[in-house]
Amino acid sequence: MKKTSIITIMAALLIALVGCDKIDPDNTLKPVNPTGGGDVEGGNKTVLIKDFTGARCVNCPAAAETAHALQHQLGEDRVFVMSVHAGGLAQPAGQFPDFLTEEGTAWYNNHDSNPLFSVDNVSLTDGNTLYVDQIDAPVAAALTEEQSFEIEPTVAFDETSRDLTVNVSLVSLVQQSGQFNVTVCLVEDNIIGWQITPEGINREYVFRNVFRGTLNGANGEMVSDGDLAPQAELSCSCTGTLSPDFNADECYVLAYVSGANGKILQTAMKKVK
Amino acid sequence: MRKHIFALTALALAFSLRASAQSFLENSQVNGSFQTDAQYYMLDKGIDINDLKGKQLGINGFGKIGYTNGNFSAGMRFEAFLPEMNGFRSELNGVGLANFFASYNNDFIGVTVGDIYDQFGCGFVFRTYEEWSLGMDNALRGVRVVLRPTKGVTIKGLYGRQRFYWAPYLERDFSSDDYRGIVRGADAEWDLNQSIASMNESKFRMSIGGSFVSKKQYDQSLFYYIPENVGAAAGRVNLGYGNWAFSTEYAYKINDPSAINNFIYKEGRALMSSLSYSQKGFGAVLQVKRVDNMSFKSMYTGKQNDLDINFIPPINYTHTHSLPSMYTYSTQPNGEMAAQLQVNYTIPKGTALGGKYGTKLAFNMSQVNDIVRDSVQFGDQMALNTPGSLGYISKFFAISDHRFFRDINFEIDKKINKDWHLTAQYINLYYDIETIEGHAGAPAVKANIGFLDVTYKINKRQSLRLELQGLWENEVHKGYEVDESEKKDFQKRGDWAFALLEYSINPHWSFSIADKWNYGNPVEEYRDHYFTGTISYIHDATRIMLSAGRQSEGVVCVGGVCRTVPASSGVTLTVSTAF
Known part of the structure; x- marks a missing residue:
């Protein structure tokens, strides 16, 4: 009888000993080379995460945090997050802000929930979108892809008229062919407004990286439709006027080049001021 | 001679086997139960059902067989969801042997192999159970050993993998969507009144217990270090003296980043205490509970009501009538502070208010608030609930102003004479529909609810029962302005009336008609x-x-666990039997 009890207690202690892995809270993020294949840390390939969100979406703040944590971890010069307010939970109501845009609604493509994500437009063009816990692998995979373009936006902003001119220069880095478009997005950071959170309505929520519209349409403008030799140079230019409601100090431009299937190949950002 | 010996031996053996078989059969007991729920769905433009989405019929069914022979028992449950009824998870779709077990038990040891249902303490660190009305089954397929080394002491150990709908139990691909970890646990309970001779008859009663449960799940995350072994421990004490009883349980869980807690690395804690007093005609219970980051699943990416290793007991009144049960609280494993007081009193027979049969009175009040969360340092900035961080810090006794739920109700139950019986209840309700049901931006339900349930016995066999119920919201009713984009969040809001008339011919037949009317919905098209x-x-x-008609949108909750039921129209058939 005693033996049995001792064995049982020993077994319970053994379970207890092997049963816990304590992670250091200052070291919860893994080194960046998660795919085990390509080099995530090297190279200059950039990735754009579109976060389809809404001010009345209770789960959106946490999802945005996750996306930004990923950006923080992988490098803010390599991963861009753009919050696109679209869908039923982004519709303006009462004191909740109106961040709807025609282009965002077009990209959202009649999906029925928030938060949803696309990585370099891939999931979006497949007719699916990703949940926040599904974006890490596609982001890692996208970072290891071969970089096919260099893209460099330059911005001229007239503070009096608030006119904005964006010139985008591109260099093809590989031999490639097909149709390539450039889309120029205007993004405003750090907007204070109402947002539903699990704790209730946060009346001073800080909206990060809010998509305010494009300067050249939801699908951008075509810059090439044919063969491109390595080092071939392309460019485009577009203009717009910054709304007086937007804080120019917090605005920046995200320009990306995409292929015929809509997949984004490279993204770059430039502050308006 | 040898022939005779063979013949006699054969005869003796045959008699012995027959006697043994007969004895075996005489000691055997078989029991079982069967149930089939079927719903035939119809289009009903009146309640906005314009598309059946390819599903005309939903059928949920099970058959359960149990066998007992002395210390041995075995059983199985066969399930069929062909397809599952609306409101049940689509992963249930399928048919097969969902559950089986074999068990041997004597005074010293009990061994079970197969699917195990068990609970440690109040369930803070371990509970597996099956709830048919929720389509929920988190049975642990594995082995359990129960030892009773001495009187009053019970030690349990178990090991296995949980049921995940119809997913296979043998995992070879750790990156598959249905990969879930292995659960192992141990529990010990010591009942001092049974163990210590001098306490056998004592008015003072005491038992103590402790549990430890661990899950082992491989780290599949590309970006976060996920703890592969997550342990949770709990300790409990039950005390009693005369009419008084007190029980308390405290649980602790180490870091367990998951989709439910937004991948934070904070530890989890839970405490529940209960003090009760009872005597003839009077009983009172006071309960308090604190839960902080205590979701514990064997799949860290899981978000639904499945693969829960533990159970957070609700401490709210369970309403059974139609309108009071429309807004049932669903426990919030990420954090809640709750309290409940229940008082029951029977006015004695023969008094002016008690009358000939006595009068039962009941008062209940329960409230649940959020816990307080403060930011923590994450990298070079302060963060609140940020993935990869510690998440937050929370003072143990601090209560947030954010109220999830409050229910104050008073009930009177009175048998007036041999023919008439009535029950009446008043409920004052606060229900944060945004948090509990996810209707973003929708104002909380603040309502007064009342019902009257009267039964009249026509004669020995026949009776009539009438239910009249009303639900009146304080803020959201006719005239409340709803933005077009928010309409869907107001589908069941506003004032309701309900009436039911039931005619019963005992012991076989019962006929009823009922109407539930959302006459005060702020959106005119929902006043159905x-x-x-x-x-x-x-x-x-x-x-x-057999019932026919409409079913309103709502939630079905059992033990604080809820599933959403969409509005439907059609015919429902339920057949159940047991032997």
Whole structure:
């Protein structure tokens, strides 16, 4: 009888000993080379995460945090997050802000929930979108892809008229062919407004990286439709006027080049001021 | 001679086997139960059902067989969801042997192999159970050993993998969507009154217990270090003296980043205490509970009501009538502070208020608030609930102003004479529909609810029962302005009326008609009637129920765990039997 009890207690202690892995809270993020294949840390390939969100979406703040944590971890010069307010939970109501845009609604493509994500437009063009816990692998995979373009936006902003001119220069880095478009997005950071959170309505929520519209349409403008030799140079230019409601100090431009299937190949950002 | 010996031996053996088989059969007991729920769906433009989405019929069914022979028992449950009824998870779709077990138990040891249902303490660190009405089954398929080394002491150990709908139990691909970890646990309980001779008859009663449960799940995350072994421990004490009883349980869980807690690395804690007093005609219970980051699943990416290793007990009144149960609280494993007081008193027979049969009075109050969360340092900035961080810090006794739920109700139950019986209840309700049901931006339900349930016995066999119920919201009713984009969040809001008339012919037949009317919905198109007519027939343990009509959108909750039921229209058939 005693033996049995001792064995049982020993077994319970053994379970207890092997049963816990304590992670250091200052070291919860893994080194960046998660795919085990390509080099995530090297190279200059950039990735754009579109976060389809809404001010009345209770789960959106946490999802945005996750996306930004990923950006923080992988490098803010390599991963861009753009919050696109679209869908039923982004519709303006009462004191909740109106961040709807025609282009965002077009990209959202009649999906029925928030938060949803696309990585370099891939999931979006497949007719699916990703949940926040599904974006890490596609982001890692996208970072290891071969970089096919260099893209460099330059911005001229007239503070009096608030006119904005964006010139985008591109260099093809590989031999490639097909149709390539450039889309120029205007993004405003750090907007204070109402947002539903699990704790209730946060009346001073800080909206990060809010998509305010494009300067050249939801699908951008075509810059090439044919063969491109390595080092071939392309460019485009577009203009717009910054709304007086937007804080120019917090605005920046995200320009990306995409292929015929809509997949984004490279993204770059430039502050308006 | 040798032939005779063979013949005699064969005869003796045959008699012995027959006697043994006969004895075996005489000691055997077989029991079982069967149930089929079927719903035939119809289009009903009146309640906005314009598309059946390819599903005309949903059928959920099970058959359960149990066998006992002395210390041995075994059982199985066969399930069929062809396809599952609306409101149940689509992963249930399928048919097969969902559950089986074999068990041997004597005074010293009990061993079970197969699917195990068990609970440690109040369930803070371990509970597996099956709830048919929720489509929920988190059975642990594995082995359990129970030892009773001495009187009053019970030690349990178990090991296995949880049921995940129809997913296979043998995992070879750790990156598959249905990969879940292994659960192992141990529990010990010591009942001092049984163990210590001098306490056998004592008025003072005491038992103590402790549990430890661990899950082992491989780290599949590309970006976060996920703890592969997550342990949770709990300790409990039950005390009693005379009419008083006190029980408390405290649980602790180490870091367990998951999709439910937004991948934070904070530890989890839970405490529940209960103090009760009871004597003839009077009883009172006071309960308090604190839960902080205590979701514990064997799949860290899981978000639904499945693969829960533990159970957070609700401490709220369970309403059974239609309108009071429309807004049932669903426990919030990420954090809640709750308290409940229940008082029952029976006014004695023969008094002015008690009358000939006595009068039962009941008062209940329960409230649940959020816990307080403060930011923590994450990298070079302060962060609140940020993935990869510690998440937050929370003072143990601090209560947030954010109220999830409050229910104050008073009930009177009175048998007036041999023919008349009535029950009446008033409820004052606060229900944060945004947090509990996810209707973003929708104002909380603040409502007064009342019902009257009267039964009249026509004669020995026949009776009539009438239910009248009303739900009146304080803020959201006719005239409340709803933005076009928010309409869907107001589908069941505003004032309701409900009436039911039931005619029973005992012991077999029952006929009822009912109407539930959302007459005060702020959105005119939602001011619908939900008529139903029901016939049920009972014969021994067999029950057949056929109902036709509309079902309003709502939630079905059992033990604080809820599933959403979409609005539907059609015919429902339920057949159940047991032997």
